Amino acid sequence: MNSPTPIAVTGMGAVSAIGENVAAHLDSLSRCEHGIRPISNMDTCHRGRLLAGEIRVPDDELYRRLGISPGEAYTRSTLLAGLAAREAIVQAGIDLHDGHRTGFISATTVGGMDATERHYDNYLSSPAYRHFIPTHPGGVAAEQLAGLLGVPGMVTTISTACSSAANAIMLGARMIRAGVLDRAIVGGTDCLSRFTINGFNALMIYADDHCRPFDEHRKGLNLGEAAAYLVLEAAEREVAPMRVPLAYLTGYGNANDAFHQTASSEHGEGAYLAMEQALHVAGVAPAEVGYINAHGTATPNNDLAEGHALLRLFGRKDDLPPFSSTKAFTGHTLAAAGAVEAVFSVLALQHQLAFANLNFSEPIAGLDIVPLTQPENRKIDHVLSNSFGFGGNCTALLFSKAHD
Amino acid sequence: MTKPIYIHGGGCISIQPTFQPDYFFDTFHSYASNPVPALEPDYKSLIPPLQLRRMNKSMRMALFTARQALLQAGRENVDGVIVGSGLGCLRDSERFVEAILAEEGQPLNPTPFIQSTHNMAAATIALSLGCKGYNMTYVNNASSFESALLDTLVYLMEHPDRSVLVGGVDELGDRTTLFWELADYLKKDGSDTGETAAEGASFFVASAERGESALGKVTAVECCVQPHDVEDFIRGFLRRQGLGVDDLDAVLLGVNGDGRYDAVYESVARRCFPRLPQMVFKPILGEYDTVTAAGVFLTLQVLARQSLPPALLYNGIHPARLQRILVYTQRRGRNHGLILLEQ
Amino acid sequence: MSELTQELKAKIINQLNLEDLSVDDLDDNTPLFGEGLGLDSIDALELIVMLDKSYGIKLSDPKEGRNVFKTIQTMADFIEANRK
Numbered sequence: 001m002n003s004p005t006p007i008a009v010t011g012m013g014a015v016s017a018i019g020e021n022v023a024a025h026l027d028s029l030s031r032c033e034h035g036i037r038p039i040s041n042m043d044t045c046h047r048g049r050l051l052a053g054e055i056r057v058p059d060d061e062l063y064r065r066l067g068i069s070p071g072e073a074y075t076r077s078t079l080l081a082g083l084a085a086r087e088a089i090v091q092a093g094i095d096l097h098d099g100h101r102t103g104f105i106s107a108t109t110v111g112g113m114d115a116t117e118r119h120y121d122n123y124l125s126s127p128a129y130r131h132f133i134p135t136h137p138g139g140v141a142a143e144q145l146a147g148l149l150g151v152p153g154m155v156t157t158i159s160t161a162c163s164s165a166a167n168a169i170m171l172g173a174r175m176i177r178a179g180v181l182d183r184a185i186v187g188g189t190d191c192l193s194r195f196t197i198n199g200f201n202a203l204m205i206y207a208d209d210h211c212r213p214f215d216e217h218r219k220g221l222n223l224g225e226a227a228a229y230l231v232l233e234a235a236e237r238e239v240a241p242m243r244v245p246l247a248y249l250t251g252y253g254n255a256n257d258a259f260h261q262t263a264s265s266e267h268g269e270g271a272y273l274a275m276e277q278a279l280h281v282a283g284v285a286p287a288e289v290g291y292i293n294a295h296g297t298a299t300p301n302n303d304l305a306e307g308h309a310l311l312r313l314f315g316r317k318d319d320l321p322p323f324s325s326t327k328a329f330t331g332h333t334l335a336a337a338g339a340v341e342a343v344f345s346v347l348a349l350q351h352q353l354a355f356a357n358l359n360f361s362e363p364i365a366g367l368d369i370v371p372l373t374q375p376e377n378r379k380i381d382h383v384l385s386n387s388f389g390f391g392g393n394c395t396a397l398l399f400s401k402a403h404d
Numbered sequence: 405m406t407k408p409i410y411i412h413g414g415g416c417i418s419i420q421p422t423f424q425p426d427y428f429f430d431t432f433h434s435y436a437s438n439p440v441p442a443l444e445p446d447y448k449s450l451i452p453p454l455q456l457r458r459m460n461k462s463m464r465m466a467l468f469t470a471r472q473a474l475l476q477a478g479r480e481n482v483d484g485v486i487v488g489s490g491l492g493c494l495r496d497s498e499r500f501v502e503a504i505l506a507e508e509g510q511p512l513n514p515t516p517f518i519q520s521t522h523n524m525a526a527a528t529i530a531l532s533l534g535c536k537g538y539n540m541t542y543v544n545n546a547s548s549f550e551s552a553l554l555d556t557l558v559y560l561m562e563h564p565d566r567s568v569l570v571g572g573v574d575e576l577g578d579r580t581t582l583f584w585e586l587a588d589y590l591k592k593d594g595s596d597t598g599e600t601a602a603e604g605a606s607f608f609v610a611s612a613e614r615g616e617s618a619l620g621k622v623t624a625v626e627c628c629v630q631p632h633d634v635e636d637f638i639r640g641f642l643r644r645q646g647l648g649v650d651d652l653d654a655v656l657l658g659v660n661g662d663g664r665y666d667a668v669y670e671s672v673a674r675r676c677f678p679r680l681p682q683m684v685f686k687p688i689l690g691e692y693d694t695v696t697a698a699g700v701f702l703t704l705q706v707l708a709r710q711s712l713p714p715a716l717l718y719n720g721i722h723p724a725r726l727q728r729i730l731v732y733t734q735r736r737g738r739n740h741g742l743i744l745l746e747q
Numbered sequence: 748m749s750e751l752t753q754e755l756k757a758k759i760i761n762q763l764n765l766e767d768l769s770v771d772d773l774d775d776n777t778p779l780f781g782e783g784l785g786l787d788s789i790d791a792l793e794l795i796v797m798l799d800k801s802y803g804i805k806l807s808d809p810k811e812g813r814n815v816f817k818t819i820q821t822m823a824d825f826i827e828a829n830r831k
Contacts, residue, residue, distance in 0.1 A: 046508075117504065158543070178561060390527070393526075457766060
């Protein structure tokens with residue numbers, strides 16, 4: 001059996017509440033500057049009361065930066081994705097028309113819902129915005145972007161709630177190893193919407209203050225909006241010659257909790273299985289993991305389940321690598337989270353820097369695990385990144401350092 | 405390159421009585437309305453009532469047809485569940501938006517929000533079966549099912565000892581239908597443009613081994629959003645399987661009665677398949693993003709029974725044999741998909 | 748009191764989509780969660796919404812619901828004590 005093709009990460013792009021490009025994200029993370037503020041841009045009754053990670057760039061500015069005519073219908077998730085995907089493609093320095101089979105694998109949960117909810121009634125009464133009707137479906141962003149950015153090959157979209165982008169990244173690697181693609185632009189996007197704000201509020205898991213991942217007194221999440229993409233390439237000379245990759249994607253795993261529609265099983269069975277698979281695919285032992293970017297939404301249920309799963313995987317509290325949830329920086333960016341946090345994982349490897357878990361003061365009773373509360377320089381060879389979504393969908397990715 | 409996979413069981417809910425065990429497209433309901441809702445089975449025959457209560461139509465249709473597929477395949481469980489859905493759980497999405505617009509600021513019922521999540525059908529199947537394996541949902545317009553199928557081929561190549569439930573499901577929504585009318589998607593009385601909107605679910609049990617019995621084989625699948633040249637797309641796909649158009653015994657085409665977009669089928673039929681029997685399925689099953697899954701259900705039955713329903717024959721040419729059938733579909737000029745099915 | 752319990756049973760069947768049950772099938776003292784009717788955390792949230800919309804009682808912490816929603820009877824008692 002041949003050893004599997006190494007998957008090189010050759011480009012990244014990200015836009016969120018803490019930066020409009022990857023370098024800005026590194027800066028914010030290093031300085032512990034979060035982007036969570038009272039909602040100000042959305043037309044919702046929760047504006048000013050609930051906190052979120054909003055991107056302070058209005059849609060018309062996004063249109064301008066992407067060179068899209070204002071008369072064309074592009075929803076916010078698509079626009080954000082365009083910025084992030086373009087940054088990744090430019091960094092990777094790839095020529096999309098060089099004959100290599102390139103796929104665009106995106107992820108979203110909101111899709112065009114921000115436009116649909118805004119125009120739900122006025123579509124019926126006025127023709128003014130009807131050109132947005134075709135933008136509702138989840139698959140529109142990927143197709144519009146593939147057209148805009150000139151990606152010639154396979155296009156698809158994954159939608160598995162909060163694990164979506166991690167699954168898109170995993171699929172890209174699998175497609176390359178299966179010989180279906182030579183390279184893949186992978187990631188996800190979700191803008192803020194009244195739909196998701198009200199949804200998590202109705203579930204009583206939207207905190208009314210800054211979220212507190214892994215803290216005993218956590219009361220829920222803050223939402224955020226973001227888009228992030230990676231370029232993955234088969235690390236063979238003819239596809240990615242003479243470049244040191246940013247990192248390697250060495251492991252991935254997806255499993256289903258099969259416990260409940262939204263809640264995780266108390267001991268995080270699905271989370272455990274996904275992480276175990278990722279390490280197995282990478283051939284990396286738990287003790288070799290240098291940093292974990294946890295899912296850590298700060299909901300009572302997730303952090304308890306994830307904590308249990310981490311302890312089960314690593315054996316005991318003292319063997320747990322440094323870990324943190326970065327969602328107190330960006331908010332929970334739903335379908336984009338897996339890709340945003342993949343970017344953070346690669347930054348951690350490039351800069352040998354583990355990031356802080358903000359707003360922590362007291363460990364969860366019974367688990368007694370303590371995340372990093374300050375950014376920390378340390379030797380990191382492998383980073384485990386977790387993303388767990390509704391429907392029991394659990395995904396873990398393992399990124400490994402590219403040595404010069 | 406992927407390897408072929410074998411289908412051991414299938415289930416289908418559609419606007420025809422496809423959920424009935426012996427149904428083989430010999431009689432049809434015809435519909436004057438547009439859109440057309442799916443004919444529904446007695447779900448309780450396969451799903452316990454206490455589970456049904458938390459299931460919207462997509463979830464019920466998906467789980468029921470998944471269970472039918474398992475029964476036909478003689479299996480209790482699978483290792484993975486891979487689903488395609490163009491619009492996900494549309495009715496619950498509409499319900500939640502309407503609740504927000506009417507009552508934001510007052511307490512909102514959380515159930516429609518939860519049930520609007522696109523991967524709920526896949527989650528429901530996993531929960532019902534207790535399947536903790538790979539679970540994926542593709543939401544990519546009219547290539548959602550093809551994406552799920554491609555993932556299945558890759559997954560079973562990675563894990564040749566495993567099995568997967570793969571399928572497609574889509575449901576209608578009242579307000580969305582009005583939007584479609586405004587966007588000029590829908591066929592109106594007597595018009596030769598527009599689609600007949602429908603809904604349904606089709607699920608299959610797939611594995612990498614033929615085993616004792618299989619309904620048929622999915623040899624390969626490819627999609628392209630908008631090929632430069634559709635004929636090249638088709639010939640290239642066949643060439644990659646070591647085949648030419650002369651190696652096919654029949655084709656299933658996605659002709660749907662929308663005169664604006666059906667022309668590509670005429671052209672491709674004339675240039676690539678002039679001597680082949682050409683079947684259609686959308687005139688009796690309607691149009692929705694994942695209706696191709698129902699087309700695959702039909703084709704597998706054709707291969708298993710070695711017989712072609714005469715009413716679905718588009719060009720009057722009868723098959724000499726039925727071992728290899730190509731499915732070619734597109735929707736509104738986009739999401740061109742090819743699936744090669746064999747005995 | 749029994750009028751309220753009957754009313755609650757009807758509301759619960761409707762709100763939680765318990766299609767196959769009638770008001771007569773629900774006993775005042777059967778546990779609603781866990782053993783008994785087997786409702787779950789999402790049902791608890793739906794019941795919280797119902798308490799607010801139908802009886803004007805707000806529960807701000809889902810955990811409060813555990814005691815309130817033990818049985819139809821405990822719900823009725825709580826509503827009687829707190830309704831506006």
